[in-house]
Structures are given as structure tokens and as C-alpha cells.
Amino acid sequence: MISAQAWSDAVRLWDFHQMRHEPRPCSVAVGLGSHDLSVADTTVELYRRDMAPLIVFTGATSRTTQGRMPRGEAVHYRDRALELGVPERVVLVEARARNTGENIRFSRALLEDAGVDVTSVLLISKPYEERRAYATACKLWPGVEFVSASTPMTFAAYVESIGEPRLVLDMLVGALQRLLVYPEQGFMTTQSVPHDVTAAYERLCRAGYTSRLVLG
Structure with a gap:
């Protein structure tokens, strides 16, 4: 109780954890893996609103998700997006990250390897992870503008x-x-x-x- x-x-x-940024068009949307599939749903909604032409889902598994998402958080997120009608060609998967820092570093490397020019990132997380994700991204990915987003609730x-x-x-x-x-x-x-x-x-x-x- x-x-x-x-x-x-x-x-x-x-x-306090929520940044209250207004979503705007960015180079890419990065959905941070977790136990909460609504992150994938919100990423899809923002994609449909033309807030990003490309999606990256990032995340392996954690003690919270290993039972719920045995194939990895990013893989389950991608499957959810495809079920909701997002074209497979616009979804990239980063399936190694096990913490927020790795989410950012590995997503950055994935996009660089793919030759994607990134000047801004729409960073989608759980509502109470917005500020942590934003602070981490600003530290590990300098020179890029970050817009935090989550499911409004x-x-x-x-x-x-x-x-x-x-x-x-x-x-x-x-x-x-x-x-x-x-x-x-x-x-x-x-x-x-x-x-x-x-x-x-x-x-x-x-x-x-x-x-x-x-x-x-």
C-alpha cells in the first residue's frame, strides 16, 4: 500500500523528470528501450506526425525486461512499430545497449555507420526518464540538439x-x-x-x- x-x-x-519540450521535426527519432511498450507507440505516433523520417530503437534486455521481452527491447519495439504500419525500411535496431549511456553511444555509432546526417534528435523515453535521457544525450553526443518526448499521461x-x-x-x-x-x-x-x-x-x-x- x-x-x-x-x-x-x-x-x-x-x-520534475519531464522536460515538457514541444515536439518538432528532427533528423531522427530514437526510442529508448524499457519494459514499457508505450515508448514504441509514442515513437510511431511522432513518426506519423512527420516529426522524424527515421526511427532508431535501442536496447538489449535488463532484469526488468528479460522475461517480458526475451528477444531484446529494441526488437520488441521494432515489431510493435511494424504491427502499427511503420515501413520496415525506416526502422533501425540497436540491440546491445544495457543502460542509457549505451543507448546514446550505440545509437550515435549506428547512425554514423549508416551515413545519416544528424543535427537533431527526438528522444523518446518513459515519462520519468525524460530528464535523465536528455542530460545523458547532451553529455555523450555534443553538437546535436535534443528534444525530449514521452507518452503524455x-x-x-x-x-x-x-x-x-x-x-x-x-x-x-x-x-x-x-x-x-x-x-x-x-x-x-x-x-x-x-x-x-x-x-x-x-x-x-x-x-x-x-x-x-x-x-x-
Whole structure:
């Protein structure tokens, strides 16, 4: 059972994690692999709106997805896009990445190898991964403009769609911790985190939502 305080704190983190960029046409759309197929759905929707002429899906498997997506996140995303009518010729698959940094680095290398001129990237992730993905991409792919996007939905609707409230709260906390510690490790650019967000994060940690924290 999620307490009222934990729910309120989770909503605060949810709001902060989203960049609220307005989608606009970019050189390519990159869908970041995860347990959430709505990332693929949103990527397809943006492609249909002519926001990108080419799609890259990136991701291998993780402990969260190895049972749900045994052939790899990017492969399952591609299959979803093809089911929704996207032409196979416009979908590239990067199936090795196991973290956000590798998502960016390997997608960049794939596009360079394919001879694609990239000046801007529409970066599609889960709603609570927008800021982390953006900060990582800005660090690892300089000289490119990034536009963050995700499925527009409320926190309550997202929790209901996933069906595992504790998992979602753990993920929110893990994503915030990375924003706090990864910049000094050279993994992403620094993001200014308001005091009320760090306070909410610390309360959630004390409440035990810590399964997705990185150690050390």
C-alpha cells in the first residue's frame, strides 16, 4: 500500500523528470528501450506526425525486461512499430545497449555507420526518464540538439497502466539518484534539482523505495 505522503512525493519527482519540450521535426527519432511498450507507440505516433523520417530503437534486455521481452527491447519495439504500419525500411535496431549511456553511444555509432546526417534528435523515453535521457544525450553526443518526448499521461494513469505501483516508485527514485550522482562521474550534464524534489526523494528513500538505486 502506497502512503499518501509517498504518493505525493512520487508525483513531485514525476513532474520534475519531464522536460515538457514541444515536439518538432528532427533528423531522427530514437526510442529508448524499457519494459514499457508505450515508448514504441509514442515513437510511431511522432513518426506519423512527420516529426522524424527515421526511427532508431535501442536496447538489449535488463532484469526488468528479460522475461517480458526475451528477444531484446529494441526488437520488441521494432515489431510493435511494424504491427502499427511503420515501413520496415525506416526502422533501425540497436540491440546491445544495457543502460542509457549505451543507448546514446550505440545509437550515435549506428547512425554514423549508416551515413545519416544528424543535427537533431527526438528522444523518446518513459515519462520519468525524460530528464535523465536528455542530460545523458547532451553529455555523450555534443553538437546535436535534443528534444525530449514521452507518452503524455498523468502519474496515476501511468501507475495504472504498468500495474506495479512499487516498481514505478522505485524507478522514479532511481532516476532521480542518477541525476544527482552521475554528472560528477562524467555520465551526464548537471541538472539543477530544486530542494523540494531532493526532499521528496530523500523521504522516498527512507520509506524503502530503493531497489533501483546504484551502489557506491
